[in-house]
Amino acid sequence: MQRRHLLQAAAAAVAAPRLALAQGYPNKSIRYIVPVSAGGGSDMIARVVTERWGKALGQTFVVDNQSGGGGVVACQAAARAPADGYTLLQGYVATHGTTPATRKVPYDAVKDFTPIGMIGATPNVLAINATLPARDIKEFIDYVRRNPGRVNYGSAGPGSLTHLTMELFKQETGGFMLHIPYRGIAPAINDVLGGQTQAMFPGLAAALPHLRSGRMRALAVTGKERSPQLKDVPTMEEAGFKGFDAMQWYGTVGPAGLPADIVRRLNETQVSVLKAPDLAEKLAGEAVEPWPMTPEQFGDYMRSDIARWTALAKARKIQLDE
Structure with a gap:
């Protein structure tokens, strides 16, 4: 009995600081790493979303553009950051899909990150x-x-x-x-x-x-539905290509090990922002449709995207660092 009580006390001591962190989160600005230079479509998406997301959280997002290595520099910076919710990354199809499928990268696109939520996607x-x-x-x-x-x-x-x-x-x-x-x-x-x-x-x-x-x-x-901007153009699936839904997507991840309460707070506020009609109008300039997901759904999506492109790269003998 005494040993069990000691173990419970030790677990509580470890959990207490993390719980306190989650309950008081966020109490300072959040660094939001974007793996491209300022001024492009991905950067615009980040700034439009974080401006509204910051208001929902009651804190400011500071966009940190870190281009280089096809997203590798940004991914390493995010993966190495403390798992406290104050450093996030806007991942996208390259950083968490096509690049890990075709090259050896110094990060694990699944294990080194905590999925927070999908932002949106645009078809090819x-x-x-x-x-x-x-x-x-x-x-x-x-x-x-x-x-x-x-x-x-x-x-x-x-x-x-x-x-x-x-x-x-x-x-x-x-x-x-x-x-x-x-x-x-x-x-x-x-x-x-x-x-x-x-x-x-x-x-x-x-x-x-x-x-x-x-x-x-x-x-x-591509995609499962016709684009509102090309209503007369069929999807690949309609044209007979089942499952051909390759998308240019954008989403938010944090370092591995983010506390569940922080992930939940980030996801819930992000989803509330994505459901606002004025955001859809802003993102339409990049032909991006908001695509809110739970952290679990987003994690599953990233894993399936990596698996899809890895299988294709193997079948087509596309390995770019050989």
């Missing part, structure tokens, strides 16, 4: 040069098969979502297209417009101006 769109004689996916697949070796596709770089999504499409269809990697999405789109490449899978926000101008043609979008 199968887009082709408007001069190609294809009005839908079936016609495009037929065109690729009739022109072996003559169809090239661009991407934002090796191992990017734009690269892996097209490789998934090639795997599903058995068609051959030569991959032309670029340093970023803008030059890749420019060469589709100019006819140097014929197709790609850009994020919807980057593609929309060119789709609306008629210089690129949308054949389908």
Whole structure:
């Protein structure tokens, strides 16, 4: 009996500071690491969300842009931070999906982080040069098969979502297209417009101006539902590609071992912000739809995304550090 009481007292002594921390949380500003330079779409999403999230928590978020290594620098900084809720990371499909699937990274995308919640996602769109004689996916697949070796596709770089999504499409269809990697999405789109490449899978926000101008043609979008901004364009699933729901997503994680009460408070306030109609209007500029989840749902989503891209990279022999 005495030994049991001693063990209970020891456990309570360990738990007490963490409980006190959770009950008084937050009592100072929160550092919010964003793994890209200031000024881009991901940065805009972070600032729009944290401005409102800070008001819900009664504290200020300080956005800390840490670009470098495709998100590796930011991920290491977040993973090494104290697990007290005062350092968070805006992870996204690269840091917790495609990059760990295609390279060796100095962090474990699952074990080194605590999932807090999904922010939102935008689909990728199968887009082709408007001069190609294809009005839908079936016609495009037929065109690729009739022109072996003559169809090239661009991407934002090796191992990017734009690269892996097209490789998934090639795997599903058995068609051959030569991959032309670029340093970023803008030059890749420019060469589709100019006819140097014929197709790609850009994020919807980057593609929309060119789709609306008629210089690129949308054949389908990823995701489980049609995009509100392209209501007449079918999903890949509608076009016969079951489970083809690759998305450019953004979410919040903290270091491993965050106290459950802090995770719950962060998630509940984040979800309340994401459900506000004015936030949806702001995020629409990046074609991002709010996608609130529980921490458990978000954790499951990240694990399945990593597993999906790891399996594809293995099947397509995409290993970028060899």
